[in-house]
Amino acid sequence: MQLLKYIISQTQLPESSVKNTVELLNEDCTIPFISRYRKERTGNLDEVQIGDIVKYKDQFENLEKRKNAILKAIEEQEALNPELKQKIECAEDLTTLEDLYLPYKKSRKTKADKAKSLGLEPLAKIIMSQNANDIESIAFRYVKGNVVAVEDALEGARHIIAEWINERTDVRNRIRYQLERFALISTKVVKAKIDDENAQKFRDYFEWEESLSHIPSHRLLAILRAETEGFIKTKISIDDDKVLAKIEDRMIRYKNDCSEQIQTAIQDAYKRLLLPSLSNEALQNAKTKADESAITVFAKNLKQLLLGSPLGEKRVLAIDPGFRTGCKIVCLDAQGNLKHNETIYPHPPKNDAIGAMKKISTLSEAYQIEAIAIGNGTASRETEALIKKIRFKNDIQVFVVSEAGASIYSASKIARDEFPNYDVTVRGSVSIGRRLQDPLAELVKIDAKSIGVGQYQHDVDQTKLKSELDIVVASCVNAVGVNINTASSSLLSYVSGIGPKLAENIFNYRAEHGVFKSRNDIKKVPRLGEKTFEQGAAFLRIKEATNPLDDSAVHPESYVLVEKMAKELGKNVSDLIGNKTELQKINLQKYCSETVGLPTLQDIIKELEKPGLDIREQAKVFTFNQNIKSIIDLHEGQLLPGIVNNVTNFGAFVDIGIKESGLIHISNLSDSFVSDVNEHVSLHQQVIVKVLEVDIPRKRIQLKLHK
Incomplete structure (x- = not known):
């Protein structure tokens, strides 16, 4: 069976779309690049469809590789005849193939x-x-x-x-x-x-x-x-x-x-x-x-988590709360750089609440703090209550942030390289603050399995898990875009066509030569060739660049086209940015060619209307029921605010502000039949739940989604 026929039989996609997509993949094009910038060649296939083509292409190639190994092994035994050879060559799956090979396997004597x-x-x-x-x-x-x-x-x-x-x-x-x-x-x-x-x-x-x-x-x-x-x-x-x-x-x-x-x-x-x-x-x-x-x-959860609401470039005071060891405080500037760190002891055994409140107030004023991020681990509720007693001079928002995986990051090589002169507690606090500013940029530094979403992630095929999660991370990073002048090497490594080594080269070049002023400057990075530039440039953003298109998702190969549009309107390119009235005057059919069709042109116009628009919603403050401190405070029938912190096939877990998360079983998501949990809730969604049952000995809480 031929590759194209095999993929078409598995996906039911048009032959021309499959053929052209396979050609692009063989040219080392990435899924995000193909789905966004080669729509005419693929017939407007999305990332999922292209991902399926990649999956079945790999399956076919592995099957062919196994066929060749089996044919060689049987031939060496001088047992290969034309009929058997034909059966092996026509096998369409590994099970059939292994059954044909079974009589010829060399194993222990039977x-x-x-x-x-x-x-x-x-x-x-x-x-x-x-x-x-x-x-x-x-x-x-x-x-x-x-x-x-x-x-x-x-x-x-x-x-x-x-x-x-x-x-x-x-x-x-x-x-x-x-x-x-x-x-x-x-x-x-x-x-x-x-x-x-x-x-x-x-x-x-x-x-x-x-x-x-x-x-x-x-x-x-x-x-x-x-x-x-x-x-x-x-x-x-x-x-x-x-x-x-x-x-x-x-x-x-x-x-x-x-x-x-x-x-x-x-x-x-x-x-x-x-x-x-x-x-x-x-x-x-x-x-x-x-x-x-x-x-x-796991992949769905990770995508929702990575695309979680960012606060944006705000000055943040982050707190990693604790009792005996105190609360580690860090102050970050709007770009996430560490400006100050120290420890306060507001809780038992020291109970210096007044001193802690004064210190937080002083630091907030000194570093012009705009938001406070509190880790959701031990002493989180107590620390949140303490912060809310402080009368700040300015309006400061208070957020509780998931700590999942922060300890993994703080002990990692990435963290040691970023903060060689600070211990794990400081690094962990920085991670909490940065997660509020930009969850995606911070979470890509952590092994996805350690983030705390999904089910039985350590029991599944680890190779398949890593492959799928890498695809999800890359998809999210490229969907959002990356500021090349502030991004870590970890974030840069997921940009289309870049990878870890080139990401390190970009990071080092920026450290040595200063910020990139245009997308053309990216070509100066050692070992970054034309092919890599083609794959990655449009996903890399340059703020305040001379050419406004450098801070957009418009691909550099389309700059000439945009300039032509602007010229025929008697405008500069900068005059088109965000100018919906002028953009609607453009006759897109006029600019269609053999390589550029309406899908690409429509994407360009959409991007020019709102260049560099972040697809994520902005972070919102959330408050738990302050009367619920532990599981013993719960009783049947209570209505409580909560945040969905994990989604599984059998239901969703909800953080209601105590140590134990409650479970909304799939049967309690709706009064009607539910086949897919994700159709009713999503990760980090703010919900109202009803307490159905509290099992204190087993520390289990059953909830119902309250509409």
Whole structure:
């Protein structure tokens, strides 16, 4: 099968769109660049559709690579014939391919191999012909050497037949069909671990049974984690008698001595070879689907988190709250640079609340603070209450900011490089403040798995997870755009076509030569060639540049076109910026060409209307119910404000201002059926919830979304 046909069969996208997209990918173009600046060639495909083409292109190439390896291995065994070669070349998936390769795999010596070495293969062929009577007399001829009895000969022949049955694609597919549709996964607790404290979180699965095809992803991943940690044992089962009967009907033609031997061999092949192998395969397939579902949830959450509302370039005082060790304070300028740091002790055991309030007031005035960011960890509520007692001279907004992953960042190489002379507490506080200013710019420095969203992220395929999350981060960074004169190397590395090494080169060039004054200056960065400039320039913004287009998403390749539009209107390019009246006068059809069509021209006009517009909403202040300090303050029926801090397939977790987050189960998101949690709530959404149930011993809170 050809690459294009394979991708089209999987995506149902137009052939021309697939063909042109593959060509662009082969030219090392990135997904953000293709989706934004090559719409005419792709037929206006979006990032998701282009991502699917990338996915199936990789799948096809991996399949072809495996085919070549298998063909070579079989050829080396001198066992490759034209019919087998054609079957391998026509295989459309890895399962079919591996089934074809199964008889030729070099593995440990099997019972069948041993039987063949004893000369029992001819006897096995006689039995499989099902034409012989008095099979014991025939088997007696093979009693010699290490074959000391008729039953030994028959047993050896059955082992050979069992291997043949195991290698039959039709038999394997029949069992796969049964497993795919009717398999049950069941669990039993390991009795020695039943009282283990860590096992209690899995106690719902101590005795469990469910359809493997219908088990939700989060439940399967929980069960597999419990098994990995040694608390339970799992088993995959189907109706063995039904499956055996179907195999026997397929293979046994007559009722005679031979059929009895074949029936015994079928049972042996099924229990010893087929069921263990194929049930593991079925479980792995279910795990793969669960991984994909969990990764999809994680990717959606991460996108919402990265595109969270920024406060913007405001001067921020950030606080990492604590009791015994005090509250670490940092003052940041509008660009996130550290200006001051110290520690206050307003809470027990020192209880210097008055001194702390005076210090915060003084620092706020000295550094002209416009907003305060408080980490949402230990002592967060107490610190927020303290801040709200202070009478500031200016209007200062107070925000509670998620600390998830801040400790990971503060101990990372990136943080050490940024702040070599400060300890982890200062770095963590800086991260909290910068998250308020620009969540995207700060969160890209942290391993996405440490940000605290998603479900079972450490249990899924880590390679697939990293690949998917990298795509999400790159998509978000390029959708927002990057100020090249203030961005960290971490943020720059996700810009289309840049990567870590070039990001470092840009960062170092800026440090040595000062800010970039135009997009053309970017070409002066060492090792940044024309191709990289083409891919990345339009996603890099230059504030207060001579050419206003340098602070827009208009690609440099379209500058001449914009200049032509302006000239024909008798205007300068700067006169068009934000001038909707003049822009509406432009006849776009006039500027269409073989390479530039209406989609690109419409994007240009939209960008000129509001150049560099941030697609994110601005941060809003949120206040929890001040009377709720801990889980013991909750009771059924309460209506509380909260912020969604995690979204899963089974519901959404909500921060209601205490240590424990509450769960809105999917069934409590609406009075009608809910198929997708994301259709009702999103990460960081401010909501009102109703308390349904409070389980203090297990520290669980059940909530309902209040409309």
